[in-house]
Amino acid sequence: MPKITFIDAARETRTVEAKNGMSVMETAIKNNVPGIDADCGGACACATCHVQVHPDWIAKVGSPGSMEQSMLDFAEGVTEFSRLSCQIKVTDALDGLVVTTPESQH
Amino acid sequence: MAERAPDRVVIIGGGQAGCQAAASLRQLGHAGEIVIIAEEPDAPYQRPPLSKAYLKGEIEAERLLIRPESFYAEERIELRLGERVTAIDRAARRVTTDAEQGEAGLGYNALIIATGTRPRRLAAPGAGLGGVFELRTRADVERLKPALKPGERLCVVGAGYIGLETAAAARALGCEVTVIEAMDRVLSRVAGEELSAFFANEHRSRGVQLRLGARLEAFEGAGSVSGVRLAGGEVIGCDVVIVGVGVIANDEIAREAGLVCDDGIVVDRAQRTSDAAVFAIGDVARRPLVHFGDRMMRLESVHNAIEGGKIAAAAILGAPHPAEDAPWFWSDQYDLKLQTAGLWTGADATVVRGDPAERSFAVFYLQAGRLIAVDAVNAAPEYIVGKKLVSLGAMVAPGELADKSVAMKDIAARALART
Numbered sequence: 041m042p043k044i045t046f047i048d049a050a051r052e053t054r055t056v057e058a059k060n061g062m063s064v065m066e067t068a069i070k071n072n073v074p075g076i077d078a079d080c081g082g083a084c085a086c087a088t089c090h091v092q093v094h095p096d097w098i099a100k101v102g103s104p105g106s107m108e109q110s111m112l113d114f115a116e117g118v119t120e121f122s123r124l125s126c127q128i129k130v131t132d133a134l135d136g137l138v139v140t141t142p143e144s145q146h
Numbered sequence: 147m148a149e150r151a152p153d154r155v156v157i158i159g160g161g162q163a164g165c166q167a168a169a170s171l172r173q174l175g176h177a178g179e180i181v182i183i184a185e186e187p188d189a190p191y192q193r194p195p196l197s198k199a200y201l202k203g204e205i206e207a208e209r210l211l212i213r214p215e216s217f218y219a220e221e222r223i224e225l226r227l228g229e230r231v232t233a234i235d236r237a238a239r240r241v242t243t244d245a246e247q248g249e250a251g252l253g254y255n256a257l258i259i260a261t262g263t264r265p266r267r268l269a270a271p272g273a274g275l276g277g278v279f280e281l282r283t284r285a286d287v288e289r290l291k292p293a294l295k296p297g298e299r300l301c302v303v304g305a306g307y308i309g310l311e312t313a314a315a316a317r318a319l320g321c322e323v324t325v326i327e328a329m330d331r332v333l334s335r336v337a338g339e340e341l342s343a344f345f346a347n348e349h350r351s352r353g354v355q356l357r358l359g360a361r362l363e364a365f366e367g368a369g370s371v372s373g374v375r376l377a378g379g380e381v382i383g384c385d386v387v388i389v390g391v392g393v394i395a396n397d398e399i400a401r402e403a404g405l406v407c408d409d410g411i412v413v414d415r416a417q418r419t420s421d422a423a424v425f426a427i428g429d430v431a432r433r434p435l436v437h438f439g440d441r442m443m444r445l446e447s448v449h450n451a452i453e454g455g456k457i458a459a460a461a462i463l464g465a466p467h468p469a470e471d472a473p474w475f476w477s478d479q480y481d482l483k484l485q486t487a488g489l490w491t492g493a494d495a496t497v498v499r500g501d502p503a504e505r506s507f508a509v510f511y512l513q514a515g516r517l518i519a520v521d522a523v524n525a526a527p528e529y530i531v532g533k534k535l536v537s538l539g540a541m542v543a544p545g546e547l548a549d550k551s552v553a554m555k556d557i558a559a560r561a562l563a564r565t
Contacts, residue, residue: 062209066209069212069213069214070214071214072213072214072216072217072220072221074173079448079449079452080194080448080476081192081194081212081448083476083478083483084483085476085483085485086474086476087530107483107524107526110525110526110527110530111526111530113527113530113555114527114531114534114555146468146469146471
């Protein structure tokens with residue numbers, strides 16, 4: 041199973057096991073990782089699961105789709121490494137992925 | 147005898163709101179007991195997918211869970227599922243339940259009522275026939291799913307969000323679908339005419355028979371439903387009926403306890419009821435909306451459930467009041483994502499941005515020049531900016547909004563400068 045590492049705003053690191061096919065957001069919720077609210081449950085409707093993908097991983101993770109990009113355009117603290125974690129699907133290729141969660145999603 | 151635990155918070159109801167309140171209490175440092183008492187047998191789960199992805203069989207039950215089962219043990223949140231609270235004794239600060247085993251009475255220091263709503267039932271003859279369903283709980287969907295086989299004729303009563311989402315899902319499952327609506331347009335309660343016309347057109351183009359201004363008189367059939375009869379006598383044959391004609395607040399337990407209610411439990415900005423130790427959140431609460439002049443509203447949405455849970459937890463612990471969002475909501479039908487923010491009632495002007503024929507557009511609702519709501523279809527920038535401007539009560543220029551060549555970012559900047 042792929043492993044994903046979440047780094048929170050206090051620089052605390054949690055590495056958890058993910059399942060292929062689930063989203064990075066679902067992986068975080070399932071493992072009680074703080075810093076991701078995911079109010080809409082993954083419907084790409086709320087932009088409260090914003091993460092920063094580690095620069096080493098951004099190429100593999102890929103860029104946001106148009107709906108996601110529009111949501112990100114107006115979220116707080118967005119960078120070129122920003123993604124909505126509900127839109128990143130876990131695959132074996134993402135084993136070892138590192139993402140950072142923000143202080144607040146609102 | 148139930149002991150009185152000075153630091154115990156009891157939450158009645160295990161939906162999105164109750165679950166959020168429990169999680170927020172822990173996040174904010176509550177060290178005492180948290181007990182969720184919920185009638186449904188499932189751990190707290192998300193309801194929105196019930197009429198969308200879950201109905202279509204695209205996701206399994208486990209993915210509905212708001213939190214993994216392990217969360218509750220780790221956070222020391224006691225889940226008492228399949229148990230009903232029968233009374234609240236406010237003087238003794240104690241609830242009684244129908245628990246057959248163990249303690250049927252439970253003391254509280256603070257009580258949160260998050261009992262939600264239940265579907266309104268039609269009084270029409272035959273409403274109890276087999277094949278007539280409602281859609282609120284996972285159990286409802288488990289009963290309904292086997293009936294939605296390809297080729298089956300489904301009649302949806304009510305063209306609100308639940309009705310239209312169900313119709314879209316049933317079309318994807320290969321059912322023949324008729325939607326009956328008493329009003330002369332779909333989504334009449336929740337949106338303006340532009341949006342109604344768009345969605346009516348979409349459903350028709352997907353093969354849904356829309357019967358607007360149609361009054362249902364009776365369900366026909368012997369044992370199992372075989373049709374619905376409209377006023378005037380016409381019978382629409384069907385094998386399955388889903389009734390989605392609104393909900394009723396589950397506020398009886400609060401009323402019986404003497405709490406102030408008015409189609410829902412009346413609360414203040416801190417979600418506090420007329421009893422300082424009792425809070426109400428989610429669909430069952432009637433709360434003042436700070437972005438709308440403290441208008442008292444009962445909102446049925448995930449946003450309202452989550453926000454209420456956070457606010458009540460903060461109030462109980464004396465933590466700072468969380469910032470409120472303008473009300474927001476979404477609906478998925480076919481390949482359309484509707485995102486909406488604010489409240490459109492009271493609008494004196496509407497502005498359409500984009501062309502509905504292109505299936506990406508937004509309707510902005512204005513009142514005295516201020517933006518009070520937005521409905522965006524496949525139009526995330528319009529939604530996100532609209533929501534922000536609604537929450538700020540921003541003055542907007544209709545001409546700018548209607549002009550697609552002016553970016554939403556620029557519209558936001560100009561509106562903020564004007565406000």
